[in-house]
Amino acid sequence: MDNRPIGFLDSGVGGLTVVRELIRQLPQEEVVYVGDSARAPYGPRPAEQIREFTWQLVRFLLTKNVKMIVIACNTATAIVWEEIKEKLDIPVIGVILPGAGAAIKASQTGRIGVIGTPMTIQSDIYREKIQFLAPQIEVISLACPRFAPLVESNEINSSLAKKVVYESLAPLAEAELDTLVLGCTHYPLLGALIQRVMGSNVSLIDSGAECVRDISVLLNYFQLNRSWSAGSSRHQFYTTASAKSFQDIAESWLKQTIDVEHVDL
Amino acid sequence: MDNRPIGFLDSGVGGLTVVRELIRQLPQEEVVYVGDSARAPYGPRPAEQIREFTWQLVRFLLTKNVKMIVIACNTATAIVWEEIKEKLDIPVIGVILPGAGAAIKASQTGRIGVIGTPMTIQSDIYREKIQFLAPQIEVISLACPRFAPLVESNEINSSLAKKVVYESLAPLAEAELDTLVLGCTHYPLLGALIQRVMGSNVSLIDSGAECVRDISVLLNYFQLNRSWSAGSSRHQFYTTASAKSFQDIAESWLKQTIDVEHVDL
Numbered sequence: 222m223d224n225r226p227i228g229f230l231d232s233g234v235g236g237l238t239v240v241r242e243l244i245r246q247l248p249q250e251e252v253v254y255v256g257d258s259a260r261a262p263y264g265p266r267p268a269e270q271i272r273e274f275t276w277q278l279v280r281f282l283l284t285k286n287v288k289m290i291v292i293a294c295n296t297a298t299a300i301v302w303e304e305i306k307e308k309l310d311i312p313v314i315g316v317i318l319p320g321a322g323a324a325i326k327a328s329q330t331g332r333i334g335v336i337g338t339p340m341t342i343q344s345d346i347y348r349e350k351i352q353f354l355a356p357q358i359e360v361i362s363l364a365c366p367r368f369a370p371l372v373e374s375n376e377i378n379s380s381l382a383k384k385v386v387y388e389s390l391a392p393l394a395e396a397e398l399d400t401l402v403l404g405c406t407h408y409p410l411l412g413a414l415i416q417r418v419m420g421s422n423v424s425l426i427d428s429g430a431e432c433v434r435d436i437s438v439l440l441n442y443f444q445l446n447r448s449w450s451a452g453s454s455r456h457q458f459y460t461t462a463s464a465k466s467f468q469d470i471a472e473s474w475l476k477q478t479i480d481v482e483h484v485d486l
Numbered sequence: 487m488d489n490r491p492i493g494f495l496d497s498g499v500g501g502l503t504v505v506r507e508l509i510r511q512l513p514q515e516e517v518v519y520v521g522d523s524a525r526a527p528y529g530p531r532p533a534e535q536i537r538e539f540t541w542q543l544v545r546f547l548l549t550k551n552v553k554m555i556v557i558a559c560n561t562a563t564a565i566v567w568e569e570i571k572e573k574l575d576i577p578v579i580g581v582i583l584p585g586a587g588a589a590i591k592a593s594q595t596g597r598i599g600v601i602g603t604p605m606t607i608q609s610d611i612y613r614e615k616i617q618f619l620a621p622q623i624e625v626i627s628l629a630c631p632r633f634a635p636l637v638e639s640n641e642i643n644s645s646l647a648k649k650v651v652y653e654s655l656a657p658l659a660e661a662e663l664d665t666l667v668l669g670c671t672h673y674p675l676l677g678a679l680i681q682r683v684m685g686s687n688v689s690l691i692d693s694g695a696e697c698v699r700d701i702s703v704l705l706n707y708f709q710l711n712r713s714w715s716a717g718s719s720r721h722q723f724y725t726t727a728s729a730k731s732f733q734d735i736a737e738s739w740l741k742q743t744i745d746v747e748h749v750d751l
Contacts, residue, residue, distance in 0.1 A: 246591050248620060312707075322702045326511050354702070355513055356714060437587045437619075438703040442577075449621060 222444065224451040226251040227436065228287030230278035233261030233373045233462075234470045235407030236293030239316070239429035240456075241475055246433050247440070249447050251454040253285045255484065258462035262369040263296040264338025264405070271300045271340065277486040279305055285457070288445050291436060292316065293429060295337055295405050299344040312439050319435045320402050320428030321350040327424045328400040331358045334393055334423075336415075337404030339364045347404055361396045365389045365405075372407040375470050386414045393419070402426045410474065459484040488710040491516040491722070492701065493552030495543035498526035498638050498727075499735045500672030501558030504581070504694035505721075506740055511698050512705070514712050516719040518550045520749065523727035527634040528561040529603025529670070536565045536605065542751040544570055550722070553710050556701060557581065558694060560602055560670050564609040577704050584700045585667050585693030586615040592689045593665040596623045599658055599688075601680075602669030604629045612669055626661045630654045630670075637672040640735050651679045658684070667691045675739065724749040 227243070229236050233256045240252055255278050257263075263271050275297040282290055289312045292298045292305070298315030306313040324333045335347040342364040351360050367385045376382050393401075401419055403409055406429045416425055440446050447454075456479060460467040464481040471479055492508070494501050498521045505517055520543050522528075528536050540562040547555055554577045557563045557570070563580030571578040589598045600612040607629040616625050632650045641647050658666075666684055668674055671694040681690055705711050712719075721744060725732040729746040736744055 246587070246620075248622075318706050319703075322511070322699065322706075326699070353711070353714075355511075357513075434587065434591070434699055435703045438584075438700045439707065441583050441587075442704065446618070449618075 222446055222448045223288045224447050225286050225288040226253045226457070228282035228285060228290045229254045229293045230275065230282060230290070230297070231256050231294040231406060232263040232296065233258040233369070233407070234467060235369065235372060235405060236429070237471055237474050238406050238409040238427065239291060239293040239432055242430040242433040243436065244475065247437060249449050249454065251447060252456040253282060253287055254457070255281050255459040256461070256467060257486070258373060258460050258467060260461065261373050262338060263294065264340045264366060264369060266340070268300050268340070271297060275301045275305070281459070281484065281486060287311070289314065289436070289439070291432065293406050293432070295341045295428060299341050299346045312443065314432060314435050314439065316406060316428040316432045317346055318350055319431035320404060320426055321347055321354060323431040324400050324402045324426045325351060325355045325358065327426060328358065330397075330399045332396070332398050333358055333360050334396060334398040334401040335360060335362045335404045336365045336390075336401065336408065337362075338369060339366050341404055347402060361393065361398060363390070363392055368411060369405060369407040372410045375466070377410050382411065383414060386411055387418055390415065390418045398423055400424045400426060402428060404428055458482070461486055487713045488553045489712050489716040490551050490553040491518045493547030493550060493555045494519040494558045495540065495547060495555070495562070496521050496559040496671060497528040497561065498523040498634070498672070499732060500634065500637060500670060501694070502736055502739050503671050503674040503692065504556060504558040504697055507695040507698040508701065509740065512702060514714050514719065516712060517721040518547060518552055519722070520546050520724040521726070521732060522751070523638060523725050523732060525726065526638050527603060528559065529605045529631060529634060531605065533565050533605070536562060540566045540570070546724070546749065546751060552576065554579065554701070554704070556697065558671050558697070560606045560693060564606050564611040577708060579697060579700050579704065581671060581693040581697045582611055582669070583615055584696035585669060585691055586612055586619065588696040589665050589667045589691045590616060590620050590623065592691060593623065595662075595664045597661070597663050598623055598625050599661060599663040599666040600625060600627045600669045601630045601655070601666065601673065602627070603634060604631050606669055612667060626658065626663060628655070628657055633676060634670055634672040637675045640731070642675050647676065648679060651676055652683055655680065655683045663688055665689045665691060667693060669693060723747070726751055
């Protein structure tokens, strides 16, 4: 048993989709979350800057005595997960391998779509990981640069959101996918819209939700679960931008009241 | 990368349900399987004997230079997984925690059923692991002692099988489950029958299939994946009983021709 919290980092609020799944699947665990909304989205930034920002978030989490770090951001995972995992002596989990594995499991036809930020799609890491595991699978990738900013500005159900989602996904209409990876942790907040555009025959893979299975596997394997006798969880949330607007999105998504502090990195 | 095979053990043919998922999800991996059909089922045996038999199977797999051992048998996992995991310096995976985690993830109502061998149900290990992770969940357990022998004798679609499945699951009719864990790796071979009796609103959790997600997580985490450049996989199957009857069941289940050798432990 290990009663320390699990650290989550994201470019902004997207990683909250992972936290929501964690709270549902592993309700006794405690979360320290840091979102870099002041500099979100990471997707269009150069790789070296993403690397530097992500390490800043990691160092911040380490000051909070975390037992594990979850890089709840596909872009950061694509660029710097392996390096961070190498350097730290606690487990470090990214969101890409879990999403890739779940997509392979879900797909019957072997035609898998991936949507993500420009950097994630440009890195081609989903194709690499999916075909590393199962080379017969065809991967069709599409960058959706307008999705994460919609979510960061809490425009999840607006008519603008509908328009953007319809327009952005149009290139996939003829792709004959049976599975679509939401390769950015912001996208599950647009999940209902995306499902409507793609049709009910396409399975959406929430890379963040899948990542909670990995968290659970490694907590079990390394015997790091938090004990129930440690009392109820007190999650901590930090953002580099406005605490108020982070709190609005987080409370509506997590369906609970939370405390948010602003932090300068 | 690590091109050595993964070792699987089971009391008999049930673990083939895990192998089938492995071949589907991780087709580049290579399998060494040993089934103790001569002494199956393990379910009604005393714990000390299950422990001794399982260690014999583990020692056999170690002679095959495996990189990981999968205890593809719920009964053996319940009794001896933790001890084997402690003693070996390669990863050792059981089927119970994966099944428990997947059931928690699947259940919306928090009423989960578990069916298994008498020993698995008597050990109460599914309830223990599920409530360790999520204590609010109610677990309704039922031993189905007649299921594994049906599968070992390849009576999967017979009228006897239908009768046994209907009769055995009758006590769950009023239990208002939304999720049922197939807590024995033999049971997915009766999956279609079980689904028909339980109704389409109950999600069946195949503990073996879920276990392949854990295998994948740990292969990735420890960087033990087999390289594609190592060539196509040559699986090896061993049974303590008749090679012929093992082969009949295995080939129809795995939908490929395989070689089976008899082995005395």
